[in-house]
Amino acid sequence: MAINDQNIKDLNAIRKLIKQHKKNDSIFAGVGLFVIATLAVALLVLFLDLVIDGYPKMNLDFFSNFPSRKAEGAGILSAWVGSSLVLIVTFFVAVPMGVAAGIYLEEYAKKGWFADLIEINVANLAGVPSIIYGLLALGLFVYEFGLGQSILTAGLTLSLLMLPIVIVSTREAIRAIPVHIREAAYAVGATKWQVTLHHVLQYAMGGVLTGIIIGMARAIGETAPVITIGALTFIAFLPPSPVTDVVPFINFAWLDAGFTVLPIQMFNWISRPEHAFHINAAATGAVIIILTLLMNGIAIKLRYNIRKKIKW
Amino acid sequence: MVSTLKKTVLATLATSAFTSSVLAVDIIAIDGSSTVYPITEAVAEEFQKETGIKVTVGVSGTGGGFKKFCRGETVISDASRPIKDKEAKACSEAGISFIEIPVAFDALTVVVNKGNDWAKEMSPAELKKMWGPDAQGKIKNWNQIREGFPNQPLKLYGPGADSGTFDYFTEAIIEKSKSIRGDFTASEDDNVLVQGVAGDKGGIGYFGLAYYVENKDKLDAVKIKNKEGKFIEPSIETVMDGSYNPLSRPLFIYLNAAKAAFDPKVKKFVEFYLKNAGKLSKEVGYVPFSKAEYDAINAHYKSLKTGTAFKDGPAIGLSVKEILDKATD
Numbered sequence: 209m210a211i212n213d214q215n216i217k218d219l220n221a222i223r224k225l226i227k228q229h230k231k232n233d234s235i236f237a238g239v240g241l242f243v244i245a246t247l248a249v250a251l252l253v254l255f256l257d258l259v260i261d262g263y264p265k266m267n268l269d270f271f272s273n274f275p276s277r278k279a280e281g282a283g284i285l286s287a288w289v290g291s292s293l294v295l296i297v298t299f300f301v302a303v304p305m306g307v308a309a310g311i312y313l314e315e316y317a318k319k320g321w322f323a324d325l326i327e328i329n330v331a332n333l334a335g336v337p338s339i340i341y342g343l344l345a346l347g348l349f350v351y352e353f354g355l356g357q358s359i360l361t362a363g364l365t366l367s368l369l370m371l372p373i374v375i376v377s378t379r380e381a382i383r384a385i386p387v388h389i390r391e392a393a394y395a396v397g398a399t400k401w402q403v404t405l406h407h408v409l410q411y412a413m414g415g416v417l418t419g420i421i422i423g424m425a426r427a428i429g430e431t432a433p434v435i436t437i438g439a440l441t442f443i444a445f446l447p448p449s450p451v452t453d454v455v456p457f458i459n460f461a462w463l464d465a466g467f468t469v470l471p472i473q474m475f476n477w478i479s480r481p482e483h484a485f486h487i488n489a490a491a492t493g494a495v496i497i498i499l500t501l502l503m504n505g506i507a508i509k510l511r512y513n514i515r516k517k518i519k520w
Numbered sequence: 521m522v523s524t525l526k527k528t529v530l531a532t533l534a535t536s537a538f539t540s541s542v543l544a545v546d547i548i549a550i551d552g553s554s555t556v557y558p559i560t561e562a563v564a565e566e567f568q569k570e571t572g573i574k575v576t577v578g579v580s581g582t583g584g585g586f587k588k589f590c591r592g593e594t595v596i597s598d599a600s601r602p603i604k605d606k607e608a609k610a611c612s613e614a615g616i617s618f619i620e621i622p623v624a625f626d627a628l629t630v631v632v633n634k635g636n637d638w639a640k641e642m643s644p645a646e647l648k649k650m651w652g653p654d655a656q657g658k659i660k661n662w663n664q665i666r667e668g669f670p671n672q673p674l675k676l677y678g679p680g681a682d683s684g685t686f687d688y689f690t691e692a693i694i695e696k697s698k699s700i701r702g703d704f705t706a707s708e709d710d711n712v713l714v715q716g717v718a719g720d721k722g723g724i725g726y727f728g729l730a731y732y733v734e735n736k737d738k739l740d741a742v743k744i745k746n747k748e749g750k751f752i753e754p755s756i757e758t759v760m761d762g763s764y765n766p767l768s769r770p771l772f773i774y775l776n777a778a779k780a781a782f783d784p785k786v787k788k789f790v791e792f793y794l795k796n797a798g799k800l801s802k803e804v805g806y807v808p809f810s811k812a813e814y815d816a817i818n819a820h821y822k823s824l825k826t827g828t829a830f831k832d833g834p835a836i837g838l839s840v841k842e843i844l845d846k847a848t849d
Contacts, residue, residue, distance in 0.1 A: 443561075445568075
């Protein structure tokens with residue numbers, strides 16, 4: 209009888225404990241939800257504010273006009289073309305280098321002080337303020353290499369900014385691949401390169417893509433490094449077209465051209481006295497946010513498709 | 521929607537390919553002050569429309585602009601203050617001589633809150649008392665400025681130390697360049713200053729006339745006592761007739777003398793600039809010179825007289841004629 213009483217007492221204590229823990233659980237869930245909701249609402253309010261302010265300018269003319277002293281006629285043609293071309297360069301530099309570096313570090317590099325040194329440096333680079341990259345690029349690309357204040361310079365600068373993000377996400381994605389996949393490939397006689405190319409890279413592609421697009425989304429909003437290397441504010445003509453009507457149908461003269469980007473136009477317009485320019489700035493801000501959201505959306509969709517195809 | 525967008529993109533690509541094959545790639549590169557930018561932008565826009573010659577304008581600030589100019593990267597530099605001795609030296613070491621061209625006036629405007637019914641008129645001495653380095657930590661209330669001003673906390677708003685507006689204000693009011701009290705709210709964005717003063721009954725600030733004109737419904741301009749002892753309100757008329765002093769300042773462009781003399785495109789651009797500076801500077805919120813003054817500037821440019829009128833440091837209240845006459849290497 210006494211023993212039973214004791215048992216029941218224990219049981220009650222345990223129940224009480226469980227109840228307490230469940231309560232803690234729901235408190236944490238509540239706090240988490242509150243934090244996320246606050247952030248989401250803040251972003252949404254900012255975004256809606258930009259869209260509402262910029263709505264009058266959201267038309268095709270805004271995208272097909274050059275900058276102008278007249279706010280009504282001013283547009284972002286040279287800015288979005290500039291931003292796009294710079295991002296193309298960034299993509300073609302940062303992605304091959306970043307993915308290759310990630311694969312090397314994860315698959316080939318011998319673990320040791322050298323690998324540690326590289327790892328620490330990559331992690332540090334990801335946290336360096338972007339203006340530092342701008343100053344580095346001004347000294348190195350613009351003057352040392354003589355690339356000038358060109359689209360190429362801007363693309364290279366932003367690819368430096370993006371590189372650590374791509375490297376880190378590539379490594380994370382590779383680490384997430386189960387060991388037995390590799391072992392199975394080795395067991396049927398694949399070489400290391402074949403394992404990497406046919407299996408590791410294929411399965412890691414979802415994570416790698418996410419890293420690439422997050423990096424690109426960061427690059428599109430960068431102002432400081434692009435101003436530092438000498439991006440223009442007023443430019444009312446486009447760079448030479450990358451596609452031509454003579455063989456071989458592409459040319460690279462545009463790499464050498466002067467340019468402007470979306471955030472610079474926004475920065476210029478927001479500091480003007482006339483209110484009409486502030487509307488242009490809001491519209492440009494909304495365009496940048498929409499582009500970023502679009503890129504993130506594409507990343508999520510691609511990752512989803514790739515993961516669906518993989519069956520382990 | 522998608523197809524029209526595609527068409528627009530293709531059309532722009534096609535036109536860009538077309539124009540780039542017709543025109544030489546020679547581009548007139550301009551950089552420098554953000555204050556002068558709206559004027560140069562307006563001129564560049566019209567010039568390019570009329571002649572098809574390509575012009576680009578960057579905004580690196582007056583100092584950053586001179587760095588590029590003296591490296592030969594730009595042919596024209598926008599400047600909201602005269603070139604400094606150090607900068608002129610860098611230019612001459614690089615073998616670049618320049619022509620100093622004033623293009624328009626900017627009127628520094630002292631503004632107060634709409635609810636401020638006491639400080640309608642002020643003298644430079646009172647402004648100095650308010651903004652001088654000696655005021656730091658001591659002058660905190662309007663009633664310390666003048667007998668009869670109410671007991672109202674004084675809140676100061678002004679441009680940051682990188683700004684040419686700041687340089688000129690300190691030279692004109694404190695009579696020593698860059699000397700000012702440290703405890704005021706500084707911002708490089710004049711719209712922030714507008715909001716600061718508009719939301720603060722005891723607020724006072726200063727910036728270019730254009731920012732006041734656009735925000736007349738939120739702010740009041742203070743009449744400033746001039747050399748002749750009259751209190752004058754800043755406006756296009758009072759700046760043009762010279763009665764609004766000492767706070768109206770000239771804005772400049774600096775020309776690469778060799779290019780301005782021999783490059784036909786640059787020549788054409790400068791001539792276009794001087795012909796239209798009056799109309800266009802007014803349009804973007806600045807104060808034009810008189811017709812006679814622009815004629816004198818044009819003659820100065822044609823004579824290719826190099827150098828600056830400010831060799832001995834900053835000077836306040838020079839007329840256009842004095843600036844042109846004093847220019848020396």
